[in-house]
Amino acid sequence: xxxxxxxxxxxxxxxxxxxxxxxxxxxxxxxxxxxxxxxxxxxxxxxxxxxxxxxxxxxxxxxxxxxxxxxxxxxxxxxxxxxxxxxxxxxxxxxxxxxxxxxxxxxxxxxxxxxxxxxxxxxxxxxxxxxxxxxxxxxxxxxxxxxxxxxxxx
Numbered sequence: 001x002x003x004x005x006x007x008x009x010x011x012x013x014x015x016x017x018x019x020x021x022x023x024x025x026x027x028x029x030x031x032x033x034x035x036x037x038x039x040x041x042x043x044x045x046x047x048x049x050x051x052x053x054x055x056x057x058x059x060x061x062x063x064x065x066x067x068x069x070x071x072x073x074x075x076x077x078x079x080x081x082x083x084x085x086x087x088x089x090x091x092x093x094x095x096x097x098x099x100x101x102x103x104x105x106x107x108x109x110x111x112x113x114x115x116x117x118x119x120x121x122x123x124x125x126x127x128x129x130x131x132x133x134x135x136x137x138x139x140x141x142x143x144x145x146x147x148x149x150x151x152x153x154x
Contacts, residue, residue, distance in 0.1 A: 006125035030130055070110065082114040 009030040041055040048055070066084065069076050075085035090105040114122075 009130050011130045080117040087111050
């Protein structure tokens with residue numbers, strides 16, 4: 001069930017704590033609900049004509065294998081979606097002899113690098129600002145930008 005046109009709505013956030021934002025307001029993509037694996041399996045069932053239970057079993061197996069591969073140092077390409085892998089956070093040392101895992105590695109992060117296909121598709125997504133009529137009781141400033149306070153973020 002591919003959304004060929006893509007449409008992302010944004011809301012304006014007044015984030016005084018951000019050092020990257022000089023003026024105080026920035027845009028954030030509006031988040032819709034999280035699609036759970038069961039719901040994703042239902043969509044895949046409709047697209048593939050494979051029953052949902054089998055799709056869920058295959059998805060669980062694929063997720064298990066991806067976790068194992070990534071935790072063993074592999075990068076995993078997920079087709080037109082992108083590549084998932086590990087990177088580390090830490091500090092450096094001036095000399096090679098001084099480098100040690102316990103001393104220099106502070107943690108691991110799972111990273112995702114979108115495919116060129118996905119990057120190209122993202123350039124075609126239509127983007128709009130949420131207006132007061134879309135807000136259903138939310139507060140807006142004089143320019144129609146949605147005002148969000150801490151804890152209110154969707």
